[in-house]
Ligand SMILES: [Zn+2]
């Protein structure tokens with residue numbers, strides 16, 4: 001072995017500076033490059049590979065500490081498998097298209113709505129979006145490098161790339177061929193600021209905010225003619241009104257019906273000379289008047305006609321309003337038991353309209369402004385001011401009551417604007433249509449729907465934690481058809497050319513196909529990415545009526561972009577991916593969903609084998625981090641403050657199913673608990689190795705029981721760590737390492753080896769070297785620093801992950817040592833009881849249970865400072881302090897004081913000294929001199945040391 005000079009270790013090391021130095025080394029000396037190609041060809045056999053698929057990070061802002069959690073997992077397993085000899089691809093991904101980018105660019109440019117974008121020019125706007133993602137993908141690359149994340153950064157994939165977009169075109173064409181793709185008219189959640197539909201996938205629970213709205217109780221007057229012949233109400237004299245409650249007064253002009261529950265009890269009350277009809281239970285809770293004059297069932301109201309409150313508006317002319325039944329929608333839990341139905345402005349309303357054949361009155365445009373036909377409302381923003389409607393209700397004397405009502409209301413995930421519901425044409429992928437035109441497979445069986453196939457595919461996947469499968473299946477069970485269109489600018493240009501004349505539509509599956517079918521505009525498009533506005537110039541001929549056809553202006557849902565990546569970025573022999581990992585919340589509806597959907601359509605199989613999901617990163621108090629709240633921690637700030645190894649350790653040891661409370665206090669605790677202990681063990685080794693001019697030599701077998709024990713523990717720990725990592729369990733692995741370092745290595749092995757340091761050096765050396773290899777996937781910086789200094793090798797990244805050496809595991813010895821440590825605890829407790837400090841030697845201690853081997857008894861004796869340890873019937877500590885033991889205790893005290901003085905005088909470990917002190921037991925003079933490296937002990941009034 002080559003002679004190694006161990007670089008001295010600074011106990012007060014600046015770890016952030018150390019990390020930055022190593023980063024420079026890794027990138028300047030080609031370490032990363034060599035690491036990426038290490039197994040090319042694979043060292044672990046020709047077929048050994050680890051297919052990791054990266055969920056693309058949104059390249060829209062700098063990274064926060066929450067991004068570093070997932071990226072630590074991603075790096076950890078790729079490093080682990082690379083150190084096992086498996087070939088990897090190391091491809092990072094950037095998510096670059098979609099509303100999130102558009103909104104940020106709009107902010108940059110000071111835009112308020114889509115009109116501003118169109119005025120500015122779609123081409124210039126799209127260019128700005130491209131520039132923004134180029135900028136932030138670069139920033140995120142640098143930040144990821146700082147995290148120690150080893151990836152093939154030059155070959156990252158970008159979802160805005162031509163390959164990715166055209167791969168989605170192909171997918172959509174297959175959807176069209178299978179009969180899944182369709183244009184539907186539906187009531188959809190809509191953001192009036194962004195001017196686009198928000199798909200069900202995008203409304204997460206966190207997008208519901210507590211909002212206070214003005215709610216109204218409003219009267220609808222029943223047509224007197226429709227009372228004639230009514231079994232319950234025909235005899236009522238005067239005007240009868242239905243009392244309705246709504247939290248969205250702006251939708252009242254779109255009212256076409258009132259729904260009641262046919263089974264509930266309703267009643268009539270006479271209030272201020274008017275008859276009001278309300279649900280009985282609700283009326284009681286609202287404390288309306290005395291007893292009802294009469295009660296009847298909801299079914300008695302069905303079919304009544306009433307006057308709309310805005311029937312004077314042109315848009316409402318000729319509309320017949322009627323009372324309809326709906327058992328699900330109408331309850332007696334809130335409101336009046338009579339529900340205002342506006343199919344143009346509500347999802348349930350629209351469904352009911354289909355069932356009851358009700359007219360759909362659309363009152364607002366894409367910015368929530370009242371459209372033509374609504375009198376003086378036209379041109380006014382419907383969501384801006386509820387009094388716009390309420391004042392009119394007052395004027396018409398039909399407002400019964402108004403109140404403030406606080407409820408959870410959905411907002412736009414991107415701009416936080418309150419959503420509205422609009423009935424619009426959008427494009428969907430059907431979940432429940434059979435997958436061929438005639439609904440039969442080739443052997444005549446009914447073909448499965450996409451939903452059914454996706455359920456089967458989801459079940460093939462290994463979900464960690466296991467509840468992930470239930471969550472995904474739950475979503476698959478309940479979700480609607482997949483709304484894939486957005487009326488926006490920067491995104492996948494949906495490759496749908498729809499004929500304005502005959503309604504036929506064609507889906508183009510590739511650039512080549514488009515070129516072949518283009519009848520005009522190809523020259524304007526050629527040389528551009530398949531984005532708006534360039535692709536919009538290309539026209540084709542309708543294959544039904546031969547008209548010239550234009551592309552629909554819509555762009556795609558961004559999850560199409562991320563869902564296609566197994567097909568657009570991975571060579572086929574890497575499919576399906578072995579592993580993906582992302583934060584759970586949201587992804588069931590988003591990335592996991594789109595991956596499964598697209599892979600099911602294209603291959604009818606799972607695109608990945610295992611998914612590790614993890615929870616949410618919160619601040620130290622358990623609150624969500626938000627820039628606006630001021631509690632968000634930007635990645636660079638944390639990296640410079642606490643170092644990335646400590647962060648990575650926090651992420652690795654965290655139970656992924658629990659939210660991680662991240663903050664600097666917790667980081668400091670982790671640093672002290674684990675990181676510094678490791679550093680101190682390493683520093684201890686180097687100090688004594690250099691002091692003894694010790695050199696590693698091959699083939700040394702441990703013979704001391706402590707050495708045998710720590711070697712056994714090391715191998716047991718390697719076994720747990722590698723097996724846990726193979727099961728994607730970083731928590732158990734990291735805990736095993738932490739326990740080994742803190743409890744076994746530092747607290748017991750080093751402590752019990754202080755009197756035999758030179759003997760312990762070979763074992764300690766091997767232990768540290770193996771430990772750093774095991775640590776490299778978790779905390780690459782400190783692992784590299786220690787490994788390089790101890791071995792003189794180029795990098796720990798080229799080492800193999802340690803293999804468990806079963807022969808070196810001695811479970812009996814491990815059990816005995818565990819018992820020894822328990823016995824020590826009891827002995828220390830007995831001393832404490834007798835108030836005799838550990839430095840005072842005692843003569844005997846007796847323990848119970850089976851007899852321990854003599855060499856272990858000796859370890860116990862040394863630790864508890866007792867002359868003789870033996871097994872017996874009970875735990876017994878002989879507390880007699882003989883004059884001899886007393887003198888020895890004094891000598892121990894003096895040795896400790898001199899050691900302290902040596903430290904204060906900054907003595908080197910091999911520094912010879914001269915000591916002045918008041919007194920010392922003469923029979924221990926030789927021992928004191930030996931242990932403190934003192935040449936002379938001189939009598940004086942005070943203790944002091946002099947360097948010689
Ligand atoms: Zn919005």
Ligand SMILES: [Zn+2]
Nearest residue numbers: 499502542545
């Ligand atoms: Zn046509």
